[in-house]
Amino acid sequence: MRVSVSRSLEPVDARVRLAISRWPADAPRGAVTSFCREHEISRKTFYVLLARAREKGPAAVLEPQSRRPSASPAKIGEEVKRSALDVRAALERSGLDYGPISVHDKMTSMGFTTPSIASLARIFREAGVARVEPKKKPRSAFRRFVYPAPNACWQLDATEYVLAGGRTCVIFQLTDDHARLAVASHVARAETSKGAVTVMEKGIARHGVPQRLLTDNGAALNPHRRGIVSQLVAYVSTLGVVAITGKPGHPMTQGKNERFHQTLFRWLDKQPLAGTIEELQHLVDRFDVIYNTERPHQALPGRSTPQQAWDATPKAPAPEPDPDAATHPGATGDAVRIVRTHGDISIRGTTFQLGNEFAGTQVHAIWNPALIMIFDERGTLIIEHPWPQPGTRYVGNGRPRGSAPRRRPLSPMS
Structure with missing residues (x-):
């Protein structure tokens, strides 16, 4: 009976291999068991090497054979590698992410035979289009905080x-x-x-x-x-x-x-x-x-x-606005104004004095039923007032109206 050759034999000393290659055909009963026990090898290994020696000659037993499988069904073909590199290049040209994960998802969506993400990373390194970054933290090291629903933040x-x-x-x-x-x-x-x-x-x-x-x-x-x-x-x-x-x-x-x-x-x-x-x-x-x-x-x-x-995921509910805004239709809003020559603007029939230094500049006003705030172009608050009572036509800025009085020079005798 022919003994099949295993590709996963245990390590065997060269002298033991030589003895097996010379094993006599008329060895007495029990000699194999005693030989294997003495040299601490299995009977399976003995008979695999003996079959090899009789089939291919004594020299075939003296050196260990490669354990590499004769066929690798999972081996990635050159065509698949070329497809992966082409998809990566296309993503890079379009300005989108072109790492192994992105290439994997794109190849899958296009119906290609898609290697694993790790295999794609290896293909890119071997092709010289990606580099190894051993100091980069793995994704598992990151802890992300995410709000539970859209519109929550x-x-x-x-x-x-x-x-x-x-x-x-x-x-x-x-x-x-x-x-x-x-x-x-x-x-x-x-x-x-x-x-x-x-x-x-x-x-x-x-x-x-x-x-x-x-x-x-x-x-x-x-x-x-x-x-x-x-x-x-x-x-x-x-x-x-x-x-x-x-x-x-x-x-x-x-x-x-x-x-x-x-x-x-x-x-x-x-x-x-x-x-x-x-x-x-x-x-x-x-x-x-x-x-x-x-x-x-x-x-x-x-x-x-x-x-x-x-x-x-359902959106988070909208927050409650200022309750006064619902009972005062039109009382909440915002507007952009150019400050007039005398340093004032008009909002809903009321003139608000800002100051002559703002003349000709653009400001933004925001108001609700209780408050009005006016900001300069950089978003800095200029003035803040309680919303005036109905019928109010003018709101000052807390300074006297008109130009500031000139200060008379001191007398030399003073």
Whole structure:
């Protein structure tokens, strides 16, 4: 009977192999058992080596054979490797993420034979298009905090961008903490409170009022730590939104938005350079659609898209606005005004005096039934007044009307 050759033999000393290759055909009964016990090998190993010697000759027994399997069904073919590299290159050219996870998801969605994520990482390293980063923390080391539902918290941040010709502008990006949805984006000439309010108005018109708004401590967003009430905070407060900020010098609190900026810039770098704010707004709006509906997000369960994550969970209920606003229709609002020559503006039939130093500048007023606040272009509070009684036509700024009196020079004799 022919003995099958095993590829997983135990290690055998060379002298034992030589003795087996010379084993006599007329060895007495029990000799094999005694030989195996003496040299501490199994009878199976003995007979496998003996069969090999008789089939291929004594020399075939003297050196261990390779344990590598003769066939590897799981081996990745060259065609699959080329497909993986092509998909990676296409994602890179389009400005989207092109790591192993992104390539895996894209190949799966395209119906390709898809290797595992670890295999893709190895393919990219072997092809020289990726590098090993042993100091990089594994994903399992990160602990993420996520609000339980859409609209429970939005994050707002602004980042600077350079247009063709070297002109700078600012992109406000508003995202939902739970679903990572790009709620709204707005391109402005500078980081002002007016731009921040505009992007909030866009987001609320599309998705409703959030319960919280997380920003940094910038002057245009939420400088309350400096004792300043910004135009943005005043606006969202009238809607019942709780404005919160991260710790100064601790940008990781707004890390989701910071990462969102990186993804946007990577995509914009692969697009034609925008020459105007309007052109850049068009590009950013197109990116938001891709980000929300086409690009699987690696931080979401099942690597779903932000839109899928948004749709999967009911939205958090909108906060309760100021109760007085419901009983005074039209008593809550905001308006932009140019300060007149004498340093005043008019709001709903009442003139508010700001000061001659503000003449010709643009200001933003926000009011509710109890209070009116007026801010300059940078979002700094200029004046704050209780809302005047019906019929009030003029509200001063606490200083005498007209120019400040001239101070007479002191007499040399004084």
